[in-house]
Amino acid sequence: xxxxADADSEEELIELARVMTAAQLERAVRAYRRVTxxxxxxxxxxxxxxxxxxDDGSLVIHGRLAPEDGALFLRALxxxxxxxxxxxxxxxxxxxxxxxxETLVAVADAALSSTQDRSSGDRYQVVVHVDAxxxxxxxxxxxxxxxxxxxxxxxxxxxxxxxxxxxVSERNGKTLRVGRKTRTIPPAVRRALSGRDRGCRFPGCxxxxxxxxxxxxxxALGGHTKLDNLVLLCxxxxxxxxxxxxxxxxxxxxxxPWGRHIPPVLRPPPGDADELRRDNSxxxxxxxxxxGDGDPMDLELAVDALLSATAS
Numbered sequence: 001x002x003x004x005a006d007a008d009s010e011e012e013l014i015e016l017a018r019v020m021t022a023a024q025l026e027r028a029v030r031a032y033r034r035v036t037x038x039x040x041x042x043x044x045x046x047x048x049x050x051x052x053x054x055d056d057g058s059l060v061i062h063g064r065l066a067p068e069d070g071a072l073f074l075r076a077l078x079x080x081x082x083x084x085x086x087x088x089x090x091x092x093x094x095x096x097x098x099x100x101x102e103t104l105v106a107v108a109d110a111a112l113s114s115t116q117d118r119s120s121g122d123r124y125q126v127v128v129h130v131d132a133x134x135x136x137x138x139x140x141x142x143x144x145x146x147x148x149x150x151x152x153x154x155x156x157x158x159x160x161x162x163x164x165x166x167x168v169s170e171r172n173g174k175t176l177r178v179g180r181k182t183r184t185i186p187p188a189v190r191r192a193l194s195g196r197d198r199g200c201r202f203p204g205c206x207x208x209x210x211x212x213x214x215x216x217x218x219x220a221l222g223g224h225t226k227l228d229n230l231v232l233l234c235x236x237x238x239x240x241x242x243x244x245x246x247x248x249x250x251x252x253x254x255x256x257p258w259g260r261h262i263p264p265v266l267r268p269p270p271g272d273a274d275e276l277r278r279d280n281s282x283x284x285x286x287x288x289x290x291x292g293d294g295d296p297m298d299l300e301l302a303v304d305a306l307l308s309a310t311a312s
Contacts, residue, residue: 057149080106087207130156135220158242162213185213193230200234203265207234214238216248
């Protein structure tokens with residue numbers, strides 16, 4: 001209250017504090033503050049965004065936005081978070097709500113996925129410099145973000161699974177030859193892969209947006225860029241397979257970091273429920289998912305029922 005209180009408003013604010021929770025009072029105080037045009041100009045002038053690479057390689061972001069710009073930013077995060085959460089709730093495996101960091105990355109990914117007002121594709125690419133020997137070995141130096149910090153070899157392999165590659169030959173620090181940029185996954189193979197997998201193949205995952213083509217045996221280790229060596233994975237599960245210790249064998253079977261097999265989840269072809277019916281002992285009919293009489297849920301009644309069930 002001290003941020004906005006004066007001799008005329010102090011008594012009124014104290015009355016509010018007596019009947020509100022701390023969170024409610026915080027919201028009320030934010031709205032109570034009187035903002036002049038000069039204040040608004042000052043807020044806009046103070047807007048800034050600072051970014052730097054920390055010693056551990058992470059990107060640190062610190063900034064300040066004018067109120068209306070901040071509200072727009074929060075709306076974008078809210079929309080992306082809802083979209084991510086809806087995708088995860090469709091999965092058969094337990095899911096955690098997306099964090100703010102994951103949501104911010106999703107907003108950036110969605111922005112770069114748009115083709116509007118894009119004059120040069122190279123301008124929007126994330127460039128990773130990778131030593132060929134490091135990429136073919138389990139560990140080692142030589143993997144660096146362009147104008148950024150070093151990254152793990154396995155992270156470089158994940159990024160190289162489905163990316164453009166430019167081969168550069170060097171000797172004693174001097175460039176001898178720069179090859180043509182090539183797509184790791186040819187467009188025809190990518191279309192066939194998308195038609196076969198129809199989204200992330202990790203058991204229970206229903207995510208079909210922001211998916212990568214993963215090499216079961218990485219091309220840097222001698223694996224071929226063919227359909228039988230590729231599988232679609234969402235960004236989260238792609239990271240788990242590379243950096244998280246999960247694994248896939250050549251029969252597209254998934255294993256957790258302890259080597260235990262993860263049972264597959266049935267994925268019938270689109271528009272064909274016969275396979276689902278054969279695998280499900282429940283008889284599917286017009287009333288299979290029917291619940292109630294169509295009336296809206298009574299929240300108070302539902303809470304009372306839950307409390308009664310818990311008490312018993």
